Amino acid sequence: MSDFKERIASELLAVRSRSLTYTEAEDDLLVRQHSPLMSPLVWDLAHVGNYEELWVLREAGGLTPLRPEIDDIYDAFKTPRKDRPSLPILGPAEARRYIEGVRGRVLDVLDAVDFDDPAPLRRDGFVFGLVIQHEHQHDETMLATLQLSKEPGLVRDGRLPPARPGGPAEVYVPAGPFLMGTDTQPWAYDNERPAHRVDLPAYWIDRLPVGNGAYAAFIEDGGYHDPRWWTGEGWEWRQRQGVFAPLFWTKDGGAWHRTRFGRTEPVPMDEPVQHVSWYEADAYARWAGRRLPTEAEWEKACGWDAGAGRARKYPWGDHEPTLELANLGHRAARPAPLGAYPAGAGPYGTEQMIGDVWEWTGTWFDGYPGFRSFPYREYSEVFFGRDHRVLRGGSWAADPAAIRTTFRNWDHPIRRQIFTGFRCARDAEPA
Numbered sequence: 001m002s003d004f005k006e007r008i009a010s011e012l013l014a015v016r017s018r019s020l021t022y023t024e025a026e027d028d029l030l031v032r033q034h035s036p037l038m039s040p041l042v043w044d045l046a047h048v049g050n051y052e053e054l055w056v057l058r059e060a061g062g063l064t065p066l067r068p069e070i071d072d073i074y075d076a077f078k079t080p081r082k083d084r085p086s087l088p089i090l091g092p093a094e095a096r097r098y099i100e101g102v103r104g105r106v107l108d109v110l111d112a113v114d115f116d117d118p119a120p121l122r123r124d125g126f127v128f129g130l131v132i133q134h135e136h137q138h139d140e141t142m143l144a145t146l147q148l149s150k151e152p153g154l155v156r157d158g159r160l161p162p163a164r165p166g167g168p169a170e171v172y173v174p175a176g177p178f179l180m181g182t183d184t185q186p187w188a189y190d191n192e193r194p195a196h197r198v199d200l201p202a203y204w205i206d207r208l209p210v211g212n213g214a215y216a217a218f219i220e221d222g223g224y225h226d227p228r229w230w231t232g233e234g235w236e237w238r239q240r241q242g243v244f245a246p247l248f249w250t251k252d253g254g255a256w257h258r259t260r261f262g263r264t265e266p267v268p269m270d271e272p273v274q275h276v277s278w279y280e281a282d283a284y285a286r287w288a289g290r291r292l293p294t295e296a297e298w299e300k301a302c303g304w305d306a307g308a309g310r311a312r313k314y315p316w317g318d319h320e321p322t323l324e325l326a327n328l329g330h331r332a333a334r335p336a337p338l339g340a341y342p343a344g345a346g347p348y349g350t351e352q353m354i355g356d357v358w359e360w361t362g363t364w365f366d367g368y369p370g371f372r373s374f375p376y377r378e379y380s381e382v383f384f385g386r387d388h389r390v391l392r393g394g395s396w397a398a399d400p401a402a403i404r405t406t407f408r409n410w411d412h413p414i415r416r417q418i419f420t421g422f423r424c425a426r427d428a429e430p431a
């Protein structure tokens with residue numbers, strides 16, 4: 001096998017070992033639905049195998065279906081999350097057997113496929129990138145489900161670099177055009193394409209994500225009780241849901257605590273805030289006299305190298321993340337403290353844009369000019385419009401294989417159980 005194929009094989013192995021780790025729990029925990037917003041873990045597990053069968057074995061490999069009768073159950077569009085527990089889904093042992101059977105054949109297809117084949121699923125191994133990233137995305141979802149299950153099982157305490165206090169609060173991004181999106185990243189999704197010129201006025205953007213300490217000041221200042229800071233929809237949501245703090249926060253003896261993966265601890269004030277909805281992020285920004293960055297502002301600050309006239313794959317350049325550059329891949333079950341990654345700074349001096357927390361932007365999820373759906377409308381296109389806000393950068397739970405400057409995630413503005421925070425921006429004063 002070529003080096004590239006070896007690399008793909010090892011990425012396939014790595015993501016599968018994570019999926020299996022996340023589903024090591026007892027059967028009862030795997031088949032239970034922990035929230036109507038989430039699937040039972042065992043559904044995610046068989047779904048990633050079914051997706052792999054559909055795209056690699058059938059579409060790219062031309063093989064006949066292994067178990068066509070289960071396709072509908074694992075089609076996210078045919079079965080809404082709330083219905084998944086009542087379906088005849090495969091049990092844990094059967095699900096593991098099924099995905100293993102698929103995987104064996106996937107490695108045969110990998111061995112045989114020609115990456116110079118002009119068929120877009122096969123060229124540059126696109127279909128393998130598709131399934132590897134897909135499984136990573138479901139792994140992150142499974143981790144959020146596990147957190148809701150209150151099982152302490154999956155807390156990891158890997159060492160993260162320390163906080164680095166001080167430094168400027170915001171960085172300046174001068175006016176000028178940049179190239180948004182990509183035509184050249186071979187595994188980029190349809191929604192990241194095509195690359196297109198966007199001309200932005202000058203703006204300021206936070207050097208770091210908003211921290212728990214700053215967010216607690218918003219709470220203490222009565223931010224959750226003052227409709228001035230909220231959009232009409234956001235205020236209605238806040239009242240209806242009775243929300244007064246980020247998800248998992250409680251006030252205990254006058255101090256904020258958070259309960260995650262079954263463990264309660266004082267809220268670390270120097271960590272990026274997470275588990276806030278778009279509405280909360282937006283309200284905080286207004287309270288602070290700022291606003292959320294647009295998606296374009298976020299991307300330009302993240303990776304646009306104006307001197308070189310090109311976008312970097314990551315803020316620091318094109319080389320893969322290391323322990324000193326970003327907090328990705330679930331090394332510890334938390335964002336790193338603020339300022340922990342000076343070496344991971346972007347071209348304008350922003351830090352921690354990649355990893356730690358997904359960052360809400362002010363932009364609705366939509367197609368770029370010239371968007372063409374590939375390989376299927378249900379990956380991106382059906383979500384375009386005014387239902388989902390764009391999230392950028394990836395969280396501590398995201399894997400490097402599924403993260404880059406141009407990667408776009410999206411979710412409903414009410415979503416809080418995902419690993420989401422934000423940073424603020426503002427227009428630069430007119431010269």
Ligand code: AVJ
Pocket residue numbers: 076134137138141379408409410411
């Ligand atoms: C890109 C994270 C919004 O997990 O809902 C998973 C990706 N698409 N299966 C999701 C996805 C099909 C999606 N997000």
Ligand code: FE
Pocket residue numbers: 047051076134138
């Ligand atoms: Fe999926």
